[in-house]
Amino acid sequence: MKFETVKEFSSAARRRLIRVFSPAGIEFELKTKIDACVFLAALALAGLPLLYIGGKAAAAETLANSENSLWLVRAIGLDPSHPALHFRLGVLQLFSLEKADSAMAIEHLRKAAELSPNSGPYWLGVAAALESRGETRAAQDAFHHALERRPMSPDYWWRAGNFYLRAGQNEAAWNHFRRVLELSPTRSEPVFRLCLRAAGDFRLVSEHVMPLDASPGLVLAYVDFLRRCGEYDDAFKMWRQFESKASKTKITFPTVQPYIDGLIAGNRVNEAISVWRDLLKWQVIARPTSPSPDNAVFNGDLEQAPLNAGFDWRLTQMPFVVTDSQAPAAFHGAKSARVDFTVKHNEEYEILYQLVPVEPCREYRLEAFVRSEGITSDSGPRLRIVDAESPERLNISTPPVLGTTDWHPVGLTFSAGRDTRLVRLAVWRARSRVFPMEISGRFWLDAVSLVVTGPHSGMDSTRQVCMQ
Amino acid sequence: MTSALNTIEIRHELPAGIQAARVNPGNSTSVRVVLLAGLLAAPLPLGGVLPWAWGGLAVLAVVLLILWGRQQVKGRRVKIAWSPLYLPCTFFLTLAAVQFYSGHNMDRISSREALIKLATDVLLFFAAVQVFSEATKSAWRRFVAVVTVFMFALSVLAIIQYFSSGGLIYWEVQTASMSPFGPYANRNHYPGLMEMLIPIAAAFRVERRLPRPAR
Numbered sequence: 001m002k003f004e005t006v007k008e009f010s011s012a013a014r015r016r017l018i019r020v021f022s023p024a025g026i027e028f029e030l031k032t033k034i035d036a037c038v039f040l041a042a043l044a045l046a047g048l049p050l051l052y053i054g055g056k057a058a059a060a061e062t063l064a065n066s067e068n069s070l071w072l073v074r075a076i077g078l079d080p081s082h083p084a085l086h087f088r089l090g091v092l093q094l095f096s097l098e099k100a101d102s103a104m105a106i107e108h109l110r111k112a113a114e115l116s117p118n119s120g121p122y123w124l125g126v127a128a129a130l131e132s133r134g135e136t137r138a139a140q141d142a143f144h145h146a147l148e149r150r151p152m153s154p155d156y157w158w159r160a161g162n163f164y165l166r167a168g169q170n171e172a173a174w175n176h177f178r179r180v181l182e183l184s185p186t187r188s189e190p191v192f193r194l195c196l197r198a199a200g201d202f203r204l205v206s207e208h209v210m211p212l213d214a215s216p217g218l219v220l221a222y223v224d225f226l227r228r229c230g231e232y233d234d235a236f237k238m239w240r241q242f243e244s245k246a247s248k249t250k251i252t253f254p255t256v257q258p259y260i261d262g263l264i265a266g267n268r269v270n271e272a273i274s275v276w277r278d279l280l281k282w283q284v285i286a287r288p289t290s291p292s293p294d295n296a297v298f299n300g301d302l303e304q305a306p307l308n309a310g311f312d313w314r315l316t317q318m319p320f321v322v323t324d325s326q327a328p329a330a331f332h333g334a335k336s337a338r339v340d341f342t343v344k345h346n347e348e349y350e351i352l353y354q355l356v357p358v359e360p361c362r363e364y365r366l367e368a369f370v371r372s373e374g375i376t377s378d379s380g381p382r383l384r385i386v387d388a389e390s391p392e393r394l395n396i397s398t399p400p401v402l403g404t405t406d407w408h409p410v411g412l413t414f415s416a417g418r419d420t421r422l423v424r425l426a427v428w429r430a431r432s433r434v435f436p437m438e439i440s441g442r443f444w445l446d447a448v449s450l451v452v453t454g455p456h457s458g459m460d461s462t463r464q465v466c467m468q
Numbered sequence: 469m470t471s472a473l474n475t476i477e478i479r480h481e482l483p484a485g486i487q488a489a490r491v492n493p494g495n496s497t498s499v500r501v502v503l504l505a506g507l508l509a510a511p512l513p514l515g516g517v518l519p520w521a522w523g524g525l526a527v528l529a530v531v532l533l534i535l536w537g538r539q540q541v542k543g544r545r546v547k548i549a550w551s552p553l554y555l556p557c558t559f560f561l562t563l564a565a566v567q568f569y570s571g572h573n574m575d576r577i578s579s580r581e582a583l584i585k586l587a588t589d590v591l592l593f594f595a596a597v598q599v600f601s602e603a604t605k606s607a608w609r610r611f612v613a614v615v616t617v618f619m620f621a622l623s624v625l626a627i628i629q630y631f632s633s634g635g636l637i638y639w640e641v642q643t644a645s646m647s648p649f650g651p652y653a654n655r656n657h658y659p660g661l662m663e664m665l666i667p668i669a670a671a672f673r674v675e676r677r678l679p680r681p682a683r
Contacts, residue, residue, distance in 0.1 A: 025550040025601075036541045043537040047530035047591065054584040058523020065519070082577055118574055 057082075064088060069096070083115035087122055094129050105129050113145070120150035124159060136167050154184035158191070165198055173198070174208040182211050185218045192225045202226055202234040206241075216242070216251045224259040227266070235259070236271050239278075248282050256284065257309045264310070264355060267389055269421045273357050276311050285310075292449060296356050296364075297425065300448040301333045302326070313337075313354045320345045323352060329444060331369040331407045336446035339381060339427060344438035346377070346431060353426035355388055356450055358416045363455065366425065367411040368448040372401045374441035379432035381443045385414055388422040397428060401443060413453065425450065496599040497607065499535045502528070503595055504611065508618050511661055514637060515652040526584055529591035536598050549601035557590045612672040619665045626650030626658060 030036045060079035063071045072089040079085060090108035093101045106129045113122040127142035143160045150156045161176030177191050195205045206222065219238070226235035239259070242248045256279060263272035279285045285307065288299045298311050306313035306325050315323050320343040327338035339351050358364060368383055375381070380400035387394035394417060398410040416423070427445055432438075506528040513521040540546045564583045566572075573579035603611070626649055633639045637648050649655035 026546075026548040028546050030541060030544050030546060036544075039546060040534075040537050040541060043533050047533045050526055050584065050587050050591065051530045053580070054526030054588065055523055057580065057584060058519040058526070061519030062523070084577065116575065116577070 060085065067092070069093065069099075081115060083112040083119065083122060086115065087112035087125055090125060090129065094132065102129060102133050106133070113142075118149055120146045120153065120156060123149065124156070127163065131163060131166075139163065140167075152183060154180045154187060157183065158187075161191075162194075165194070170198065171208075177209050178211055181209065181214070181218060185215065185221070188218060188221045189225060192222055196225075196229070202231065202238065206238060216247050217255045219247075220251070220255045220259060224262060227259055227262045232263070232266065232268055232271065236268075236274075239275060242278070248278075251279075251282065251284050253279070253284055253307060253309070257307075260310045264422070267422075269357055272311075279310075285312075292451065294451045296358065296450040296452075297354060297448045298356075300450075301330075301335075302337050302446060302448075303333045303335050311355055311357065313352055315352055316350055318349050318351060319347075321349055321351055325352070327444065329371075331371070331444075331446040333446075336444050337427070339443045339445075341375070341440045341442070344376070344440045346437035346439065347429075348431045349381075349429040350384075351381070351427045351429070352445070353424055356423050356425050358420060358423050358450075359452070360416050360418050360420055361455065363413060363415045363453045364450055365411065365413050365453045366398075366448075366450050367409055369407050369446050370401050370405075370410050371407045371444040372403065372405045372441060373443075374404055375402050375439065375443060376441055377432045377437055377439045378402070378434045379430050379437075379439065381427055381429045383410060383412070383445075383448075384424075384426050384428040385412065386424045386426070387417070387420045388424045389419070393417050393420055394423065397430075400429075404441075407444075407446070496536070496539055496602050499532060499539060499595070500599045500603065500607065500611070502535065503532055503592070503599060504614060506532075507592070508614070511622075512651050514641065514643075515654075515657050517653070522581075522585055522588070525592070526588045529588045529595065532595040533591055536595055547602075549597050551593075551597045553593070557593060561586055561590050608672070612669055615665055616669045619662070619669065622650060623662075 030039060056078050060075040060082060063075035063078070064082075064085050066072075067088070069089060069092050072085060072092065076082070076085045076089065086108040090105045090112060092105075093099075093108065094105035106126065109122065109125045109129050113119070113126050116122055123142050123146035127139045127146060130136075130139035130142055140163075143163055147156055147160060157176050157179045161173045161180065164170070164173035164176060174195070177195055180191050181188055191209065192205065195209045196202060199205055199208075206219075210219065210222065219242070223235045223238045226232075226238060242251070256275070260272055260275050260279075263269075263275065276285075280287050286304060288301065288304050299306065299313060302313070302325060306315060308314050313325060315325060320341065322340040322342055324338045324340075326335050328335065329338070330336040337352055366383060366385060370381075370383075372380065378400070380402045382397045382400050384397035385394060386396075394414060396412055396414050398412050401410070425448070427443070429439060506525065510516045510521070510525055516522055516525065564579070564586050568576075568579045568583050600608075600611075629637070629639065630649060635646065635648065636642055637651060637653065643653040645653040645655075647655045649658045650661075652658050652661075
């Protein structure tokens with residue numbers, strides 16, 4: 001057909017398209033019985049394969065769901081090419097309490113793996129069955145097949161590692177566990193636990209299981225794992241290894257935080273101080289500018305946002321109290337901490353605190369500048385020093401700040417006892433017992449310092465000085 | 469022969485549904501009833517995911533095809549209504565069959581199951597097009613009424629079950645899912661069913677309000 005114009009062509013194409021997609025159908029007569037038979041046979045030809053294949057597959061699946069080995073055998077009879085049916089029967093025969101048959105189980109599991117060669121779980125099943133029969137070499141091959149199919153699955157490497165460990169092939173086991181750590185560093189804890197139990201030496205784990213290019217996060221997870229196992233010395237030795245590593249600059253504080261907080265909680269103050277100093281030296285945490293280098297309080301001017309961990313300030317979430325550690329009004333620098341007692345309430349509050357390392361048998365002077373606005377009740381906020389390990393040894397506070405006051409210094413002097421190595425410096429409010437009891441208003445804190453003023457003065461109780 | 473000529477005359481005068489009914493003395497009502505009953509029952513066995521449920525649907529599809537064929541044979545005339553959707557149906561069915569029989573699949577059994585389900589759906593679609601292309605106005609009205617009542621009943625059942633079954637389907641069946649709804653273990657599948665049923669009732673209602681030429 002020839003078209004004179006584009007318009008003619010497009011209109012013809014449109015007509016054809018309409019013909020194809022039009023609702024008009026096909027009609028023909030069935031003149032004879034033979035026509036009718038041919039028509040019905042054509043329909044049967046279209047439908048019966050579906051009836052046969054679909055019906056058989058569904059029946060086999062339904063039988064297999066019964067989890068009964070006899071029904072499973074019948075299901076396999078109906079659908080012998082279904083690998084899952086062989087796998088289920090194999091597993092049933094392997095773990096059956098009444099009639100375990102590991103030889104048949106292996107046969108069915110192997111059949112499942114052959115029918116679905118791309119499936120990893122079937123090969124794992126074969127490996128488990130072969131291992132249960134003591135066929136280590138064949139089981140090893142089955143694990144190899146499984147790992148070939150799922151090379152990026154940490155779970156498969158973990159299972160293979162366990163197999164090698166049970167088989168006494170520790171070197172192969174370490175290699176597999178190393179791959180687990182490479183693929184999934186977040187699942188390091190069970191690997192560390194198992195390897196440390198098997199190897200018995202933390203160095204062996206760090207040298208053989210830890211990947212060569214392990215991230216600082218993974219190494220720190222191991223360090224913290226050792227700390228949690230009570231192996232503080234080994235953990236600290238691992239930490240010291242960072243000194244010689246270039247990756248130390250890639251350390252981030254959140255990865256170290258569990259370790260350093262664990263050391264503080266475990267009263268390993270010297271180690272915690274050492275780690276903290278390293279973090280400062282490696283510039284993992286910023287060193288705050290302090291007017292006095294002797295000040296034991298970290299970030300005393302509150303110019304930096306607190307880390308809420310380690311030896312920095314920590315904020316406690318309390319009901320009816322809002323704390324802003326970076327408030328704009330400041331006595332020194334640009335920022336201070338502000339505490340808002342938003343709803344009148346009579347509770348004991350420890351709103352903001354810092355764990356400060358101190359030297360035993362030394363006299364210290366705590367000073368800070370505070371300001372208040374409309375503080376009610378007779379018990380306003382104070383600064384308190386408590387021995388972090390045992391409050392009975394040291395527990396002292398400044399007088400409360402009340403009403404409305406401009407910036408003014410508060411302070412106290414105390415002596416660290418023979419066993420005191422860590423004190424808790426806090427903004428604290430005691431529960432009031434005198435009417436009106438509820439506290440409301442605002443309180444600011446800035447320029448906090450704690451300096452050594454001399455050796456132990458021999459005084460038993462601390463001298464408390466209010467410089468107001 | 470005279471009768472055939474008369475029939476042709478009538479076909480030009482009457483609307484499509486009535487016309488087809490006159491052409492084929494074999495009545496498609498029984499096929500429609502079987503089709504509708506099967507389709508409405510299909511989601512009830514836990515959303516049709518159980519092997520016997522989808523196997524049953526495959527059987528139903530073949531039975532419908534045979535019933536429709538028997539009806540055509542009775543009328544001594546085969547009329548196959550056309551839908552443009554047959555083209556994608558045929559394409560995807562052929563693609564799936566080629567993939568399965570040529571071995572280009574990662575999991576042979578899953579591919580087989582998918583192929584069975586796709587073939588079932590195509591057959592059901594074909595049967596539905598054939599029997600509903602001949603449906604009269606009153607047959608459509610009955611169909612919509614049945615769908616609406618089913619939808620309402622299933623919704624009420626699903627809501628009562630949600631508040632009283634403690635996470636069990638039909639107050640009996642425990643599933644791995646923590647949030648079943650209606651007959652479905654995955655509650656997201658329930659709106660899928662409603663998305664298909666609501667437009668049937670809604671469209672019929674809207675169509676009745678429209679002036680005659682717009683219908």
